[in-house]
Amino acid sequence: MPVFKGFLKTQQLQNQLASRRNRLYRLAYAWCNDAAISDDLTQEAMTKALRHCRQLKDPEKLDQWLNGILINCWRDHHRARKEHENIDDYCFSDDDSPEKQMVISDQRQRIRAAIARLPESQRLVVTLVDIDGASYTEVAKSLGIPIGTVMSRLCRARKALMNRLEDLKQVNAVVNAPYLRRIK
Amino acid sequence: MNTIHSLSDETLCAYLDGELDEPERIWVEQELESNSALRERLHKLGRLSGQIKDAYAELEAPAQKQDKPPFLQARVAVAASVIFLAGLTAGWLGGGQFNSESGLLNIAQTVSVNRQSTLDHDDWRLVLHITTNDSYKLNNVLNEAENLLSKHSENGNKVSLTLLTNGKGLDLVRTGTSRFAERIKSLQTRYDNLSLQACQLALNRLKMEKGINAKLLPGVEVVPSAMNEIIHKQHEGWTYIKI
Numbered sequence: 221m222p223v224f225k226g227f228l229k230t231q232q233l234q235n236q237l238a239s240r241r242n243r244l245y246r247l248a249y250a251w252c253n254d255a256a257i258s259d260d261l262t263q264e265a266m267t268k269a270l271r272h273c274r275q276l277k278d279p280e281k282l283d284q285w286l287n288g289i290l291i292n293c294w295r296d297h298h299r300a301r302k303e304h305e306n307i308d309d310y311c312f313s314d315d316d317s318p319e320k321q322m323v324i325s326d327q328r329q330r331i332r333a334a335i336a337r338l339p340e341s342q343r344l345v346v347t348l349v350d351i352d353g354a355s356y357t358e359v360a361k362s363l364g365i366p367i368g369t370v371m372s373r374l375c376r377a378r379k380a381l382m383n384r385l386e387d388l389k390q391v392n393a394v395v396n397a398p399y400l401r402r403i404k
Numbered sequence: 405m406n407t408i409h410s411l412s413d414e415t416l417c418a419y420l421d422g423e424l425d426e427p428e429r430i431w432v433e434q435e436l437e438s439n440s441a442l443r444e445r446l447h448k449l450g451r452l453s454g455q456i457k458d459a460y461a462e463l464e465a466p467a468q469k470q471d472k473p474p475f476l477q478a479r480v481a482v483a484a485s486v487i488f489l490a491g492l493t494a495g496w497l498g499g500g501q502f503n504s505e506s507g508l509l510n511i512a513q514t515v516s517v518n519r520q521s522t523l524d525h526d527d528w529r530l531v532l533h534i535t536t537n538d539s540y541k542l543n544n545v546l547n548e549a550e551n552l553l554s555k556h557s558e559n560g561n562k563v564s565l566t567l568l569t570n571g572k573g574l575d576l577v578r579t580g581t582s583r584f585a586e587r588i589k590s591l592q593t594r595y596d597n598l599s600l601q602a603c604q605l606a607l608n609r610l611k612m613e614k615g616i617n618a619k620l621l622p623g624v625e626v627v628p629s630a631m632n633e634i635i636h637k638q639h640e641g642w643t644y645i646k647i
Contacts, residue, residue: 242464327459329459335456356418375417378413
């Protein structure tokens with residue numbers, strides 16, 4: 221009974237997907253830094269995964285396959301919203317203002333903000349490796365790029381993040397420095 | 405410092421991520437032993453990697469939205485694609501039961517025929533899955549349903565027809581929203597082989613999301629889940645048409 225076989229397979233995949241929902245959400249969040257969009261992307265990726273469950277040839281590679289779907293959803297989302305310009309190419313003048321830095325006081329938020337400012341290509345690689353624990357080969361396949369490119373993008377992303385976090389630390393050190401006042 | 409230059413950051417990253425092969429790994433470890441600046445660099449990279457993972461570790465996906473359960477939608481799509489192919493394979497569409505001019509087929513999203521049911525021409529079982537409140541479509545469905553029931557009763561064929569409603573289709577069987585209450589009542593009186601069903605999950609959703617405690621027309625049976633009912637009926641050889 222093909223309907224039932226299909227149904228059982230879908231049921232099985234549904235359970236596997238449910239256990240990976242948070243993982244997909246975290247990845248999506250790392251890319252867009254927005255809870256609502258991450259939720260939409262996660263839902264969309266899971267729906268697509270179920271709809272195309274027959275395309276998954278090797279169940280061992282479920283995670284890599286899911287990452288590929290999520291990446292496509294993210295690119296589609298990007299394409300739909302982006303008209304002619306790449307937001308990554310712009311550096312807004314108020315991005316580094318002390319006010320902004322004060323808001324980003326929490327270490328986790330600082331890191332998320334720094335990742336959000338990475339160029340898209342580097343952001344995808346570093347989050348897949350560091351958040352998802354994907355191997356270089358898996359990342360290369362998911363993104364359709366050579367391993368050498370994965371390595372160079374990852375390295376550039378980590379360097380940029382280190383520099384950015386170092387800068388933030390210095391700004392915070394200045395802002396939080398003891399303030400002396402003379403009392404007459 | 406020369407060592408740092410010869411050992412690139414890319415290699416150091418790959419070492420950190422466990423991506424180097426044995427000889428490279430041993431080489432990097434030797435370099436690390438003799439170079440404190442390199443060790444410091446590796447330590448920073450490792451700490452950063454941990455911080456990145458930690459920055460997202462506590463994030464959890466919000467509870468699934470009620471208005472778009474992806475599993476259900478996808479499950480319907482998967483089942484629909486399978487059964488639609490099954491319908492085509494059975495060749496039933498060209499079999500003259502519903503010709504291309506049939507209003508029902510024109511408004512159907514999915515049609516599926518179980519091979520078993522095509523073999524037994526004395527026993528027709530058809531479930532019309534209604535998920536729309538479009539009056540034009542509903543009117544068409546009721547016309548076709550009436551035609552089928554009257555034609556088959558004239559021919560003396562055994563026929564069972566179920567109108568299964570969920571989603572917006574519930575409007576058809578709810579008192580107050582149904583524009584066809586009288587017509588349904590008249591059909592029910594004339595044909596005891598016509599049954600109307602409403603999905604409990606959809607009723608629950610209506611209550612939860614819109615606070616509507618739906619009252620159903622007389623004789624409408626509530627089934628726990630439309631999806632389960634469809635699968636069950638498919639298994640029993642019912643023909644399935646989604647409107």
